[in-house]
């Protein structure tokens with residue numbers, strides 16, 4: 193059955209972008225098919241390996257798999273040709289190193305597309321047998337202790353533990369307060385839970401489903417069912433419900449997928465990273481520098497917002513493992529690191545211009561520290577590359593982009609975020625349109641994000657010139673000091689090389705410096721301005 197759905201949107205009703213669209217789909221599908229597992233694919237992604245669905249479900253239906261909330265597949269992209277691979281837009285280190293590593297704790301974070309969800313995990317229920325694991329209260333349902341013991345036992349056995357009901361309420365009534373007025377929808381919940389259980393073909397399977405239970409043929413869809421499916425996607429359905437707050441995809445974040453996954457893991461759901469030999473899904477991603485930076489800006493702004501929200505991993509429930517908390521915290525904190533990165537980018541230039549080295553003198557202790565730090569970071573890199581099997585080049589492009597992003601998008605996101613949190617000032621000077629269009633992909637589009645990296649490049653170039661000139665013309669040239677400064681300066685420049693290269697564009701080779709020297713033309717700011 194293939195159903196195309198277009199939800200109702202009206203002025204005065206917040207439609208909540210992708211998360212709103214997903215929630216409408218989740219409800220309509222509950223009524224029409226009620227599959228226990230839901231795959232999410234972006235509109236710019238497609239299926240590349242049809243076996244992947246089965247692989248994903250294998251994890252969920254395996255013994256113990258009933259505690260897995262989602263299975264994430266890596267994102268793979270088409271159309272990234274050699275000139276643009278250097279912007280690290282394949283995100284190889286993230287998808288082949290970080291996500292794999294997370295698989296060793298509670299599982300990868302959710303990155304939206306290519307993610308297979310367990311329906312009832314998305315509904316905001318706790319994983320089955322969660323009492324056996326860690327804490328007893330989920331962040332969403334603080335009044336849970338009040339649940340009468342008989343009801344609690346029932347929920348525990350059927351795996352649908354949630355709700356904070358008042359005395360005398362029926363289970364169904366409590367659910368409909370959260371899920372909305374559709375009894376059809378509420379009644380479909382236990383069915384989805386049952387159908388998603390592991391197959392109980394041996395005695396070790398807990399909470400299993402007897403063999404053959406799913407072979408009963410489905411009832412055909414009738415007019416009433418269709419009418420109900422339309423009812424649950426009307427724009428006022430979510431009024432006074434928990435949709436977007438505790439149920440379904442969570443609203444209010446640009447990276448709704450990250451928050452949605454985080455809430456699940458915070459309740460104790462595990463996740464699995466499923467890397468198939470032939471890529472499961474493929475899609476498109478911005479290929480030029482400007483669009484990539486805008487995407488990074490969007491993600492880092494979202495990270496800052498998460499950091500200052502109740503979804504900060506430091507506030508996660510006890511059900512989330514310590515290392516997993518650190519991983520989520522890292523996802524919220526990384527834009528702040530840009531402050532240090534920027535300082536490090538200017539330090540070598542400062543040293544060269546002032547004739548001073550970073551330290552007073554090159555003492556043995558300093559050298560030992562430097563050696564130790566360099567060795568450990570290199571070892572880390574070697575291990576990352578060895579374990580993940582990515583190429584050295586890919587890794588290096590990622591390093592380069594880490595600095596480019598840090599000195600452009602991350603710092604802007606941080607400033608925007610701080611302005612918003614401290615002064616309540618909303619600055620949304622960059623908006624991404626869905627129809628970005630590939631037509632202008634191969635020419636450089638000016639973005640103010642690139643300003644600081646250019647300044648760093650220019651300052652370091654000037655500093656090297658100053659340093660060399662000083663050494664040549666001084667009476668007692670201090671070559672070793674010069675060498676020290678120049679190496680660090682070159683190291684910064686080497687990282688920013690793709691940025692300089694990107695400024696040249698592909699066809700229209702306008703050197704970066706022209707952009708700085710000539711007065712700005714109107715269209716330079718078109719991408720940045722109002723529309």
Ligand SMILES: O=c1ccn([C@@H]2O[C@H](COP(=O)(O)OP(=O)(O)O[C@H]3O[C@H](CO)[C@@H](O)[C@H](O)[C@H]3O)[C@@H](O)[C@H]2O)c(=O)[nH]1
Nearest residue numbers: 209210213233234235236303304305446447448449487626
């Ligand atoms: O108003 C909107 C905007 C977006 N979308 C959908 O959201 C997807 C993601 O948007 P896109 O512009 O492609 O963003 P990307 O940065 O490429 O997407 C990544 O980042 C998003 C935000 O974290 C995740 O939702 C995606 O799954 C993930 O692939 C699109 O494909 C659409 O299907 C909507 O339904 N409504």
Ligand SMILES: [Mn+2]
Nearest residue numbers: 234236476477
């Ligand atoms: Mn996309």
